[in-house]
Amino acid sequence: MAASPSLSAPLRISLSPCSSSTPPCHGQSCSPSVGIPRRNLGTKLVASALPRPYGDSLSNGISKNAFGLPLDIDEQAIYGSSLRSAEDDGKKGNPPIMPAVITPGGALDLLSVLFRNRIIFIGQPVNSRVAQRVISQLVTLATIDEKADIMVYLNCPGGSTYSVLAIYDCMSWIKPKVGTVCFGVAASQGALLLAGGEKGMRYAMPNSRIMIHQPQSGCGGHVEDVRRQVNEAVQSRHVTFSPCL
Template structure:
């Protein structure tokens, strides 16, 4: 019994032979006709990596076993000489389950989707970069089809920020307005947030009966503001002030033209910031329709701000 145990332990002891000797012994065992074949599990035929590996293992297993010990190539990747197999992961299908819900191509960017739907979205103050992009999109859409309408969605504070600081010249708004007037297409304007200053002018300059406003959007017209003068001399400040007055008069004329009001009435309400909700904007002539989407009954039952003030006993002082 002790002798048998010693023989068994000696057979399990690690061999002192070199790695090359062990490799040759393993190769001989594989190449032996009497050696049993190792069963290969089912391989996904669409997986090029596993299919190639299984093919090499079945035809010439010594290729896998006689690999250099200190190879710089990751395991088995040197077997693939085809450039297609070395392509990016997006071009090589790994398995059916992995690719079942994977998109076949990257999704398009949202601005391209809007432009494909003939939608121009103005969602920033009117600075030179915004003006350049909007005019380019308008020209492109007219070139694509001069008969189809163009939809302009507006959520902009004009040439100022929401705190009143000037960020763009008044000519930015006039540039987009002039481009709109040159188009052959119908212009559908929609206010989706705020349309302030020159953005309100763009909202009102759409095609008649094609000017819309969301129920809770706001519109506001105001006088142009004098940009920061800094260390400019007094004469230059006076010149800039005169230019602002000229832009104000031009803005008054254009708003009066598109709203149907007189220039005197527009100039009067523009002495101070004149805010309009969707109902007031429709009454003033800035828009033609309100996109209620089933809220007509609710809004018709709601009292106007003037009725609320009257019922609450609040008196209006100096038109405020």
């Protein structure tokens, strides 16, 4: 009769996936292998790959004893990857979630509902990307209905002069009347957008702040280059201040 293996050695559980050296599972789910560890094992096996439960103690989730046999558990190997993943997610931060509105046609995000009611929000510094979005919305609403008014809600600290002028020209070019409302602040080039609304349709909330200043620019290079940059800054000041005066 063959001698039974000693049970004094720690019991190890392997959760490694199937490899080319192991027979295929033929569509069946693989189960962890339990056995007495051998000396020729090169890798350290772990007891579980599940995420850490609440708390730092193993007694909350994984026990070091199974059927009376001690388990050799590498806690760092079990929880290291999950902890690093949680830390990385925390550093990235959660993206803003826009609430959904239930309609007869299905669930719509809040911006889509406002767009259907011909309302456009500008709540960040205006760059080329923001200008492209706002211009696309203005042109689309003008194509849908040329007689219905459009309202632009502003909470804008400023932005690129050329991007703001592109939105301003589009507001003046399309046939529908475009009204503007200031919530919070309309500063720098944001004040130009507020002033670009239709006469009699420019509004500001009681606690809003409106500020406009001269364009800021830096010059460098040859004398001719400096002269052209100064002329461009003067022209930008004239174009920016004209609607606000």
